[in-house]
Amino acid sequence: MDRIELITAEVCPYAQRTHMALIEKGLDFERREVDLADKPEWFVKVSPYSKVPVVKIGDKVVWESSIINEFIDESFPDRPMMPDDPFRRAQARIWIDFCNTRWVEHSYDLLFAREKAEQDTLREKVVADLRWMEFEGMARLSDGPFWMGSEITLVDLTFYPFFERFGALSHYRGVQIPDDCLCIIRWLEIMRARKSVLETMHDDAYYIARYAKYAQAA
Ligand SMILES: N[C@@H](CCC(=O)N[C@@H](CS)C(=O)NCC(=O)O)C(=O)O
Known part of the structure; x- marks a missing residue:
């Protein structure tokens, strides 16, 4: 399985949504914490809106918490987190x-x-x-x-x-x-x-x- 990376900042409510989704889905992932007051260059390159959260799965990069969470849910359908109907x-x-x-x-x-x-x-x-x-x-x-x-x-x-x-x-x-x-x-x-x-x-x-x-x- 591709490595999952969560680019995040602890204080951010949007990033918490995605952190919670990864835990609820029972996935293994690595967290990379960003200091939003002093954004590193690698972060500005990887995050098109210069915001957290961003999720990388293999070479796929997704941003915007609501979109990331649906992407995670659909990519790992074992424990669905959206209704069927x-x-x-x-x-x-x-x-x-x-x-x-x-x-x-x-x-x-x-x-x-x-x-x-x-x-x-x-x-x-x-x-x-x-x-x-x-x-x-x-x-x-x-x-x-x-x-x-x-x-x-x-x-x-x-x-x-x-x-x-x-x-x-x-x-x-x-x-x-x-x-x-x-x-x-x-x-x-x-x-x-x-x-x-x-x-x-x-x-x-x-x-x-x-x-x-x-x-x-x-
Ligand atoms: N609509 C975005 C909002 C994300 C967002 O606003 N993140 C803030 C931290 S809570 C951020 O990264 N701010 C950095 C900046 O605007 O420079 C989402 O849902 O992911």
Whole structure:
């Protein structure tokens, strides 16, 4: 089998998605950590967007976490991580898109926001997103405990890293997961016990320290 290399940075939520996918798929791989503040020349050559993650399998190079994760899933079909049915697969991709285009954008806009009024508006958007995920997503898509049903899929891996960093958002911006988001709360507990999380996770203190420069800059 071709050698698998994950080019990554520990702090990056997108890279964590791919790191988790490789673990969930039970694959052997090597990690190459990049200092994003001082990118080495080899990295700039191998990563067309100059971002992590990048995965190399033999001479194949793939970038963009959502695309990498589908590529890994399809290349090693033993433990499928997308639904079989085309409509269910479309639903899974809609939620992956929601995460990439709405949830991440609103969460990071809130972290970066300096003005109180802007923070209040964005806090409401983040809470509305959480309720949308709970009531239009998880509660409708399946009986859980994962997004798409009883088996973990790429949807879970797409969202999880941003929930791992939610503690830092709560710390700096006072936003909380609403108490009525029961599916999300149960899902998080189950995710936190998975090997792919235990082997890639950091605690709140780690993210609070690293996000200080974004949350507190003048
Ligand atoms: N859409 C990309 C986002 C990846 C991304 O933004 N990675 C960040 C770290 S979290 C990065 O490498 N930033 C370096 C830079 O922009 O210079 C994906 O899903 O892989």
